[in-house]
Amino acid sequence: MILLVPADVLHPRRVDEHFAPEAKAARAVGLEVALVDHDALARPGGAEEAVRRVRGSGSAVYRGWMLTADRYADFAEALLRRGVVVRTSAEQYRRAHELPEWYADLAEVTPRSVWTVGADRGAFDRARVELGGGPAVLRDYCKSMKHHWDEAAYIPDLADADAAWAVAARFRELRDEDMVGGFVLRRFEELAAAEVRTWWVDGECLLVGAHPDTPDELPAGFDLGGAGPLVAGLGVPFVTADFARRADGVWRLVEVGDGQVSDRPRTLGPDEFLSALAKR
Template sequence: MLLLVPVDPLRPRHPDAHFAPEAHAARDAGVEVAVVDHDALARGDDVPRAVSRVTGEGVAVYRGWMLRSERYAAFADALARRGVALRTTGEQYRRAHELPGWYPGLAELTPRSAWTVGTRRADFDRARHALGGGAAVLRDFTKSMKHHWHEAAFIPDLDDGEAAWRVASRFVELRGDDLVGGLVLRRFERFTGAEVRSWWVDGVCVLVGAHPDSPHDTPPEAFDAGLVSGSVAALGLPFVTVDLALRADGGWRIVELGDGQVSDRPSTIEPAVMVDVLRHGVG
């Protein structure tokens, strides 16, 4: 297995500081590590140069900052021309990274959702009516603005179209050019306690831990990833994270599914443990 991590912009031969612990642990475990230029990949202006330090052949796993799906696909194509195959294809990355890709397979296990393609008011209103009245949480295909909860995330009543659109407009303003896909409305559900982040390789849960936002809140002993295993496995995705939270009525719900390559590791999970996760099914 080859591990790819972003390069440190100030030290071109070194891994980005955020991913350096995993890179060092991988090398200690005998895994080859190479750096890629994330900034160039994100811009899409010189992808061959961005992967120019990647040598060798075989299967690679990326651990780095998020990339838009089209940028990831270009990344995968550039590596393929060098004889390196990302274990997660461009199509698989899009299905894991963007909510419309994974939602249909997990609809019974996650808050009901409706979305637009683009940010037109008329399309937003159609999604709002499709979801029905009540409270909702707004996001785009990949991210919410939860740190701007009341102004750009939480909609108290979908029946109040003007108030809902004010939240959506502020969300669009704050996301700017980073907005992906369209506007997603998610039925608001009341959760208790911290989220749990689980890591899945080829449909099998290989690690359960805290969420990066609350790294010291360990999952409760009663947590059982088997509750969602059949549905996650059926997605056919090679490496994903599934974030779950306990709803007020006592049921576990999927809050988010993401591509494992760009999902953050909580500080309470040792880098060597993450390397073991990466090596599952690859060697």
Template sequence: MALPLLLVPSDPLAPRVPDPHFAREADAARQAGMDVAVVDHDAIIAGDIRAAVRRVPTSNVGRTAWYRGWMIHTPTYALLATGLQTRGARLLTDPTMYQAAHELPGWYDAFADLTPTSIWSPWEANRTPKHADVAAWACKLGGGPALVKDYVKSRKHEWHEACFIPDLADAPAATRVIATMIKLQDADLNGGIVVRRFEPFLPDDAGRTREARAWWVEGSLALITPHPDAPAGTTVNVPAAILDAVRSGVHALGSPFVTTDLAQRSDGVWRVIEVGDGQVSDLPATQDPAPLTQALSAGPPTTRHESRS
């Protein structure tokens, strides 16, 4: 049985080879025995899926595939999956699974006991919220500090302007923060608005939340890395009991390739602060990609052994 195909974005300046950001993973995949093909990310975003997949060999009839590339919206991922089928390749993460792991409403229930309390509402890009909208969310979540994001991403680098809400019960102030987030996201708003209860987390030396990223392939732990934004040399150590609890959430979610970002709250309790589809989650620049590509190249789930490391 052929190993899965690895699909990575092409280099915009040399479209027959992988984008430099994913070149190390492509090399590691080949060393693990996988074939690698490139897709055109710009064409994917433009909706020209035929052009996007034109360099995927048609000899892959019936072949399964993983995508490792830049983040794309769920509807676009569905188009990519359909386009790859015309080349004979089938993504192991189907569009429904992708959406479940990529967007908070899809993964929240599986991790509800491990993650900050959240509410959400579908929302159109560039639609400005009213005080009544925010008051309704405050009624559901209660007052106090909160964070706002879309279904996938926050504006954490504009913390006070477009992310952190000091008191959700202060509807005018909360509305300003939420409206700014929506404005900055513009057409890139993913799905809708998420409001999460704020929980303080232990910081690193630079004052940022110290995060670990756990990578799960077919329900097994493949790798733990620092968050890609962490300073070089950062080390992480997540207790086995926490990983067991997160593993249960991963199994409940059911998506085959998932990342979970973990951090310690100021009281020492470990929390899941984000879940993502592993295909569009970034590796730290200094991380050896071999453990991940080896996991992606492994056989079907029935032949795998659960990692307890």
């Protein structure tokens, strides 16, 4: 298996510093490491340039910065022309990366959600009315702005149309050209502890650790419960699922992500991480 990692922007023959520990650990367990140009990869039409240093053939896994589903599809096609097959197909990547693709299969263990196609007010208001009154959390198909909680993420009451739209408009402004798909409104649920990030390979949960935002906080008593078969049923080779305990003690699914572009907390060592990945 080949591990594909981003090259350093200033030193293109070196691994990006953020992923260097994983590249080192990959070599230690016998994996080949190849560099890709993330800036080219993120640019429409740049995939061929991005993979020009990839040599060899066979199966590959990407560990790098987030890509849109369209750019990932270009990436997979460019690699295939070089005889390299990514273990996660473009369809599977979109299934894990965009909430509307995974929500139906996991609806029973995650907050109720509705979404729009596009980012105009009319579509937002229709979604707002569909979800009903009360508090909600706003995001797009791939990402929230939780670090701008009061101004661009949390809506205290969906029944207040103008106040809700003010949050949505600020979210749209901050995401700008990076906004994916449309608005997603999720019913707000009070959480009682930090999130847990779980790592799944071929439908099996291989690692449980802290969330990268709270690397030193791993809540006790985590229990997958009925969510395990649902996550496994997504059919994505390498996926992450983030959980948090609700105020009533129930563990709830907060987010799903493609494992290739999900960040690893510093408290989860690269050796343990890559060893788990290489075994599959």
